[in-house]
Amino acid sequence: MDKNGFFGNWGGAYIPEVLHQTFQELTAEYTRCRNDPDFWQEYLHLMSTYSCRPTPLTYAENLSAHFGGAKIYIKREDLNHTGAHKANNVMGQGLLVKRMGKKRVIAETGAGQHGMATATMAAKFGLECTIYMGEEDVLRQRPNVFWMEKMGATVVPVKDGSRTLKDAINEAFRDWVTNVDDTHYVFGTACGPAPFPEMVAWFQSIIGIEAADQILNYHGKMPKKIYACVGGGSNAMGIFKRFLEEPDVELIGVEAGGHGAESGAHAIRLSNPDAMPGVAQGYKTMFLQNSDGQMKPTHSVAAGLDYVGVSPILSDLWEKKQVRFESATDDEVMESLDITMKLEGIIPALESAHAFAGAFREAGQLANEDAIIINQSGRGDKDIFTIAHAFDDPSWKQFIIDRGKEYLQQ
Amino acid sequence: MILEQQLRKQLDTKDILLITHIVLGYPSFDVNREVIQQMVTNGVDCIEMQIPFSEPMADGPVILKANQDSLAAGTTVEECFVFAEEMTQRYDIPFLFMTYYNIIFAYGEEAFFKRSAKNRIKGLIIPDLPPEMAESFLEFAKTYQISPILIYTPTSTDQRMKELAGYGNGFIYCAARRGVTGKKSELGQDFDSYLARCRSATDLPLAVGFGIQNKEDIDVLKGKADMAVIGSRTITLVDTEGTEMVGSFIAGLR
Numbered sequence: 001m002d003k004n005g006f007f008g009n010w011g012g013a014y015i016p017e018v019l020h021q022t023f024q025e026l027t028a029e030y031t032r033c034r035n036d037p038d039f040w041q042e043y044l045h046l047m048s049t050y051s052c053r054p055t056p057l058t059y060a061e062n063l064s065a066h067f068g069g070a071k072i073y074i075k076r077e078d079l080n081h082t083g084a085h086k087a088n089n090v091m092g093q094g095l096l097v098k099r100m101g102k103k104r105v106i107a108e109t110g111a112g113q114h115g116m117a118t119a120t121m122a123a124k125f126g127l128e129c130t131i132y133m134g135e136e137d138v139l140r141q142r143p144n145v146f147w148m149e150k151m152g153a154t155v156v157p158v159k160d161g162s163r164t165l166k167d168a169i170n171e172a173f174r175d176w177v178t179n180v181d182d183t184h185y186v187f188g189t190a191c192g193p194a195p196f197p198e199m200v201a202w203f204q205s206i207i208g209i210e211a212a213d214q215i216l217n218y219h220g221k222m223p224k225k226i227y228a229c230v231g232g233g234s235n236a237m238g239i240f241k242r243f244l245e246e247p248d249v250e251l252i253g254v255e256a257g258g259h260g261a262e263s264g265a266h267a268i269r270l271s272n273p274d275a276m277p278g279v280a281q282g283y284k285t286m287f288l289q290n291s292d293g294q295m296k297p298t299h300s301v302a303a304g305l306d307y308v309g310v311s312p313i314l315s316d317l318w319e320k321k322q323v324r325f326e327s328a329t330d331d332e333v334m335e336s337l338d339i340t341m342k343l344e345g346i347i348p349a350l351e352s353a354h355a356f357a358g359a360f361r362e363a364g365q366l367a368n369e370d371a372i373i374i375n376q377s378g379r380g381d382k383d384i385f386t387i388a389h390a391f392d393d394p395s396w397k398q399f400i401i402d403r404g405k406e407y408l409q410q
Numbered sequence: 411m412i413l414e415q416q417l418r419k420q421l422d423t424k425d426i427l428l429i430t431h432i433v434l435g436y437p438s439f440d441v442n443r444e445v446i447q448q449m450v451t452n453g454v455d456c457i458e459m460q461i462p463f464s465e466p467m468a469d470g471p472v473i474l475k476a477n478q479d480s481l482a483a484g485t486t487v488e489e490c491f492v493f494a495e496e497m498t499q500r501y502d503i504p505f506l507f508m509t510y511y512n513i514i515f516a517y518g519e520e521a522f523f524k525r526s527a528k529n530r531i532k533g534l535i536i537p538d539l540p541p542e543m544a545e546s547f548l549e550f551a552k553t554y555q556i557s558p559i560l561i562y563t564p565t566s567t568d569q570r571m572k573e574l575a576g577y578g579n580g581f582i583y584c585a586a587r588r589g590v591t592g593k594k595s596e597l598g599q600d601f602d603s604y605l606a607r608c609r610s611a612t613d614l615p616l617a618v619g620f621g622i623q624n625k626e627d628i629d630v631l632k633g634k635a636d637m638a639v640i641g642s643r644t645i646t647l648v649d650t651e652g653t654e655m656v657g658s659f660i661a662g663l664r
Contacts, residue, residue, distance in 0.1 A: 004542055014511060014538045016468045018563040018588055020570060160474060161464065173467050178589035180565060279512045280465045282538070292487045293516030294464040 005194020006284075008319060010312035013193035014282050018177045026184075027195050029100050034202065043092055043203070050091065050124070051081035053206065057214035057373070062343040063363075070224060070366035072359065073373045074346065075211050075239060082117045084349065084378030085207060085235045090117040090186055092203035094125050097184045104128040104179065107186040108172045110137055110165035110231065111304030111351060112144025113378055114188035119153035121186075129153040132171040134164040137303045143382055162297050165231075165307045169281050189232025190311035193282030197312050204238025211373055212242045219371045225250045225362070228375040229354035230325070231267070231304045233311030235377035240323060250324065253314060254358035256300030257327035265299035269310040270318045271325035278309075285312045301330040301390065302350035304378075328357035334390050336360055337380065349378035350386060413532040413557040413580035416504050417615050417636070420455050426632050427455035428663060429617055431508065431641040433476035434459050435485030439493050441653055445644070448657035450501045453664065456637070458535060459497070461490045461509035468537040470592030472642040487517060491525055498530035506559065508535040511543075519546055523554040533557035533580045541577040548577060559583050562611075564604050571611035581615040581637065584608050586622065592642035595621030597630045605634050625663050638663075 005013045015023060033039040047053040056079060060072040077085040090107075097105060105127050109115030115131040122129035131148055135157040138145055148155050161167040169192070176185045187196040190204070215223050226243055228236035230253040243249045258266030261274075269275040269286045278287035280295065288296045288308045300306040317323040328336070333350060336357040341347055348356055352375070359374045366372065380387060388396040420427055430449050432442055446457060462477040462485055469477065490507075498505050507526060514522045514536065526534070534556060539547060541560065551558045557580025562571055564587060575582065584605065586595035595601070608616055618631055619639030628638045640663070647655055 012543050013540070014543050015540060016537050016563075017540060017561040017574070018565050018585065020540065021565045021567060161478065166465065170465055170467050174470070174590045177468065180588055276516070279515050279538070280510070281467070287512075289512070289516070291516065293512040294481060 001194060001198045007197070007313050007316040009277075010285050010315040011194055011197055012279075012284050014279050014284070015193045016177055019180060022180050023193065025100065029096055030195050030199050033096060033099070039095070043095060046091055046095065047088065047206065051087055052079050054210040054214070055079045057211055057218065058346070059218065060344050063340065066339070066343060067360060067363040069364040069368070070370040070372045071219065071368070072363055073215060073218070073223070073371055075207060075373055075375045077207060077235065077375065077377050078348065078352070078379035082113065082120050083382060084113040084117070085204060085238055086114045086117040086188065086378070087120070088206055088238065089188065089200045089203045089234060090114065090121045093184070093186045093199075094121040097127065098125060100184065102182055102184045104130075104183040105186050106130045106132065106172050106175050106183055107188055108132045108165065108168035109188060110134070110168070110306060111302065111349070111378070112137065112141035112148070112382065113304065113349075115148050115153070115155070116144050118186050119148040119151040122153060123151045130175065131155045132158050132168040132175070134158050134162070134168050136163040137165070137168070140303050140386055141382065142385060164298070164303070166281065166295065166309070173282070189234040190237045190313055191232045191281065191283060191285070191309055197283065200234050201237040201241060201311070201313055204234050205241040207235070207238035207375065208240060208242030211239060215371060215373060222246050222249050223371040223373050224366055225252060225359075225372045226375070227252045227254060227355040227359040227372065229305060229351050229377060230255050230310060230314060231302075231307050231351060232309070233314045235375055237311060237313055239373070239375040240317075244322065251322065252358055253323050253325045254354045255325060255327040256302060256305035256354060257329035257332070258299040258301070260329050261327060266327065267298040267300045267306050267308070268327045270314065271327050281309060283309070283312050285309050285315045301333060301386065302354065304349070304351040305354065326358050328354045332357040337387065346376070347380035348376050349380045350383050352377045353380070412555055413504055414615065416532070417456070417581060421615070421636060424455070426628060426635065426664070427637040428453065428660065429456045429458060429619070429637050429639040430454050430644055430660070431458045431460060431639065433473060433480055433645065434461055434490045434493060435480035435483060436462070436476040436645075437479065437648075438483070439489065441648065442493065444653045445648060445656050446497055446501070448653070449660055450503060452657045452660035454503065454660055456504045456506065458506045458508045458639070459490070459494060461487060461507060461513050463510040463513055465512075466510060468590055470590035470642065472592045472645050476645055487513060491529055494531060495529040504532040505530070506533040506535060507531050511536050511539040514547070520550055523550040523556060526556055527554040531556060533559050535559040535561075535583060537561060541574065544577075551579065561585060562608050564588060568607060568611060571608060575612035575614065578612070578614060581617050582608065582612055583639070584616050584618050584635070586618050586620040589620070591620060593621050594623060597627060602634070628663050
């Protein structure tokens, strides 16, 4: 990151003036933390006692045999506390908030995992907490809303715009500019104005640091390829960062193909010519927008990937061809999810299942002595309503109908 | 430059200038036209025309909704330019564009300035473009003689205000409080000392906006600020009571 917050042509800090002073303070505190080895030790201690770090690297023997190529390893961020990689960033920012002495945190959330993690952190650190969530996502991810509220957070459904992640981000910014003195905005992904992209990627880099040790331990050498799904890009940056130092490891980001690249109903920013450079939500990146610069609606079965922009760090790595980008459609994702559950007894989140779909396409082309790693960014049981609906599962439907009747009679 | 001189001239005969804000294409360009006509006839000194953007991060509910409804009705940047040209030809007061940076970035910075200059736009207010991100923007502003209007807020330190004054031109927009547009501001003691800090940081005229809603607010500002910005209030007025109320509302402000 340069002094203005850019990674190559991307990033920056396009913030309203009212936030200038807060960003000065945030950047100063972040820089102090980065230069303080004790801070990272404190962070590791917190993550190994409050969460389950290091998370396992699982050898998926049955999937490997099924595709008949590379050995498939899965990095299990689903086993992190609150069920996704999101906690890595949130707990790190929590330590920062304590140092800055702020009393209240706010966050946006798409799939609800970042909101969950923030509500959890706020409960643990004794902070007030408000979560902004697009109305459409509130409906898609009802179980997460339930838990956030139970942990004492206020969940605000955002009814503006496309009622998804980008609108939740706008609304969180509106809160922040109003309550800037006592509030920290726990940005959930490696996007937004500097220093957020770099800071979030730093906290998430723990994933790749662990995975590199683990794969050397189990496999004896570096993997050929690493797959991660890309919404905002924080889990991808998390696992990629350590492996950027390894020139022979290919890094693949898998975006949300929705109903297909041709359909217009997708969230493909980098692996498709639909997106253009733009500046919104405080940073410059590739955005899905029209020629006037108005953001377009996006679609994905996975709420956490349903986003118009992408990490400026990933746009830079894309431009420099250090990361390859692919996409997976909703249908491919459901197939990949199905086979992973049946063969491995593992339930990836719909977001993570995009990485699985990308890996499954290519695993068979590699040799048996090669390994690949799939980053399972989160667990899928949060998606039970969406997944059951997508599978059109008859016994689940009957259960909902019966429960609905029961509530109606009360 | 041009905008500041024009404002200073108006200030010779008035104790405070009125700036109003409209969202282009909301509820329609026809209504915009009628509203502007009433504003100018009743003594408005300068008008900000907002080119709608899908992500208006610094705007409160009233202007946010106006942006969305305008875009839903199909408003394009091209239509905004055509309308702006019509207004600047018809009326003598200075017109400004307010919008978010992506609109300018997508159009092409230089092309946007060129077109704005051709349309006789006198200034640009871009709330998500701090000077650190605006190197080429500020250069074009000089080349095309269009004032970049910078913003002070109560969180701005004295040093930051001085810094901003060095980049700004035309006037300085002082946000009366933290937060987004539309909500009422308290113009009490804290506000007075904030405004005094603004005054000592720059020689440019000071406009106060965010939550300025009525004659009482404007009376408070007289002698302390050079201009008062009425934003969301007239949009709500048009929504609830119709276009014809705008004239008497404006006339009653001073």
